[in-house]
Amino acid sequence: MLNHLDFSTYLLPQVFIILLISLPLHVSKINQILIAFGLGLLADLFASTPGFHASACLWLILLRMWILGRIDLKEQQANHLQFNIKNISAGTFFYVTSILVLFYHLYLFSLGSIGAIDGYRLIITTMLSSALALLIIVLIQYITLRKLGE
Amino acid sequence: MQRLLAFLEHNLYLILFVLLQAVCAFLIFNLNPYQQASFTHAATSVTARVNQTTSNVTNYIGLKDQNEHLQNQVAEIFLSSPNSVLTYLNDTIDVQDSFTRSMYSMVPAQVLYNTVHKANNVFVINKGKKHGIHKNMGVVSSQGVAGIVLKSSNEYSTVMSMLNTNMKVIPTINGSEFFTELIWDNEQPYSLKIKGINNLEEIEIGDLVATGNSSLLFPSGIPIGRISKLETKPNSQYFNTEIVTSTNFRTMEYVFVIINHKANEIGNLIEDVE
Numbered sequence: 001m002l003n004h005l006d007f008s009t010y011l012l013p014q015v016f017i018i019l020l021i022s023l024p025l026h027v028s029k030i031n032q033i034l035i036a037f038g039l040g041l042l043a044d045l046f047a048s049t050p051g052f053h054a055s056a057c058l059w060l061i062l063l064r065m066w067i068l069g070r071i072d073l074k075e076q077q078a079n080h081l082q083f084n085i086k087n088i089s090a091g092t093f094f095y096v097t098s099i100l101v102l103f104y105h106l107y108l109f110s111l112g113s114i115g116a117i118d119g120y121r122l123i124i125t126t127m128l129s130s131a132l133a134l135l136i137i138v139l140i141q142y143i144t145l146r147k148l149g150e
Numbered sequence: 151m152q153r154l155l156a157f158l159e160h161n162l163y164l165i166l167f168v169l170l171q172a173v174c175a176f177l178i179f180n181l182n183p184y185q186q187a188s189f190t191h192a193a194t195s196v197t198a199r200v201n202q203t204t205s206n207v208t209n210y211i212g213l214k215d216q217n218e219h220l221q222n223q224v225a226e227i228f229l230s231s232p233n234s235v236l237t238y239l240n241d242t243i244d245v246q247d248s249f250t251r252s253m254y255s256m257v258p259a260q261v262l263y264n265t266v267h268k269a270n271n272v273f274v275i276n277k278g279k280k281h282g283i284h285k286n287m288g289v290v291s292s293q294g295v296a297g298i299v300l301k302s303s304n305e306y307s308t309v310m311s312m313l314n315t316n317m318k319v320i321p322t323i324n325g326s327e328f329f330t331e332l333i334w335d336n337e338q339p340y341s342l343k344i345k346g347i348n349n350l351e352e353i354e355i356g357d358l359v360a361t362g363n364s365s366l367l368f369p370s371g372i373p374i375g376r377i378s379k380l381e382t383k384p385n386s387q388y389f390n391t392e393i394v395t396s397t398n399f400r401t402m403e404y405v406f407v408i409i410n411h412k413a414n415e416i417g418n419l420i421e422d423v424e
Binding site for chain 1: 171173175181184
């Protein structure tokens, strides 16, 4: 939906990846891979970019596994909790999400510019889109938290 | 085996990841025209380089066969084309008729062993009796006369080089035959000598010395060398003539053995007369 908002040619935030980032922590690695691929294909279907989002989602989920493997989340895993601001500290969530969002946008835009990479445009688009996506994700997280609190 | 299965089970998600990435790559480069064009361009560049390298290697490996093929072609040209690039046989072919064209045939050969610094130099070629080569056949290089076959086994032959003190050839200078012998006296490498040419003869430095009609081993007109030195000693009526060989014996790699099919017949006739 947000792809259709013509903020500018430099703003293409991919917010749907929060669904992958916030997957429950107990989900097996194989299932994570399959979910990422499925979600990516769905995004490709809507964006008419066959393979782009699917590939980016697969890398994102692999990177997520690698980062979360280095953080002590045994308790959250045991309680089948999601990776969100409520269950994880805000700092850790923001830190992990920032890396994943930045990586996702960089990879996606790099794929899109294969054969004619404009480094300056790529960096600007990645930074602006990632910042906006991160802002929206954090907002969604707080709105969700508030609703749950009520 | 159990370890292998355990490893695969532990890393199954990575295998799945790679497989799904391959599916993604297929989708990206097949269903997106721009990416497909870029991929095709990149793939073409890579395959072109690989093909070029492969071609270079196979060409290098095939050089031996190509050399043999070229040698055979040169031998054919020697005997069939009056406009041959190896013009020194032209006179022979132009003057002689179709009967004499079949008088000679040539067997291309590779030089396997060669000496140039001895008093009696020889070289060995990779063709022998099996290829129709026998003692006393002329051998030429692409530059000129190279030697005479001394001995043949089934597969190989030893050839007496022009740089051999036993080598004697009756030469022509500028087409005129001088009934004297051209010899190598082992004094200077690549320098042959002719003695007994009267100093009244009109010859100069640079004149072509070639084979004549008095030999059954070589067709006439094949270069032997060029006059490099012409001296007249006091109180002598003969030139002291030195000739630089046409053939570079130091770098000689391929030669042709000349088979004179009429040598025995003509030789017998000459013996009868003598």
